[in-house]
Amino acid sequence: MNATTTADAAVTSVGRNIIIDNVTKVFGGDTATPFQALSPVSIDIRPGEFVSIVGPSGCGKSTLMLMVAGLLAKSQGGISIGGQAISKPFTDVGIAFQDHLLLDFRTAMDNVLVQADVRHLDKKEMRERARELFVKLHMEKAIDKYPRQLSGGMRQRVSLIRSIIHDPAVLLMDEPFGALDALTRLQVRADLESLWLQRRPTVMFITHSVEEAVGLSDRILVMSPSPGEIVDEIIVDLPRPRPLAMVESADFAKYADRIYTHFERMGVLHDVGSAHNEE
């Protein structure tokens, strides 16, 4: 079985490759108390690949992602996306963080269309595409509502639509579902997979949820405690789309157990035996 063996594999990916070459980060390098947040990290991500990064709190996951986005300077090493060296904010990107950051005074649709405004894209075309995505995520009723009139899950889905409406080559997601309740989180995860399968941007996804990582990824990178480095690379060879019930399968459990074993070794989890639970 191959992870991309699905009908959707025929989709031409809009994604671009990401190369992270021996990148490190030291905060306060010019002070008396420099802090090494990241050991040298090297990662090659294929165009259209969905890669998750898991690791203990503070190991440097967000730091790494900010450097890939060009929003934080690296201390050493090189990062390129589609052959373009990253030395300033990269623009062909969609970003989704835990905090959905919707504008209170704009409706859901107008929040999504912020992308058209800042990128000077055809607003009519974007509006049509946004409407299609709202329908796909069963969010038609939210289109003209303001963020305060929406549930947390709906707001996060608006944020998800906003992050991909301009068809970015790269999607950077840092715990995007962290603030959601468990049930909504499952729904939004399924939504993300379905949206990703449509256009196949390259995705870097940070999560604390082992199930989310296995359920979504082509590959999972496990990071060590601070200063983080990659200690395992897990190719997730499960067919897509991945129904939520797949969590019950022996194959799914095999991948999840491998990650939990790392967390136990790192001292992040204690005495959880084989009945691993999501946090």
Ligand SMILES: Nc1ncnc2c1ncn2[C@@H]1O[C@H](COP(=O)(O)OP(=O)(O)OP(=O)(O)O)[C@@H](O)[C@H]1O
């Ligand atoms: N601007 C900064 N100045 C100094 N130290 C920083 C700065 N940003 C992050 N750090 C430190 O770098 C380390 C890595 O932080 P980072 O946010 O990347 O971790 P993380 O793995 O994303 O954590 P979490 O899973 O809790 O979000 C932490 O010890 C953090 O305190």
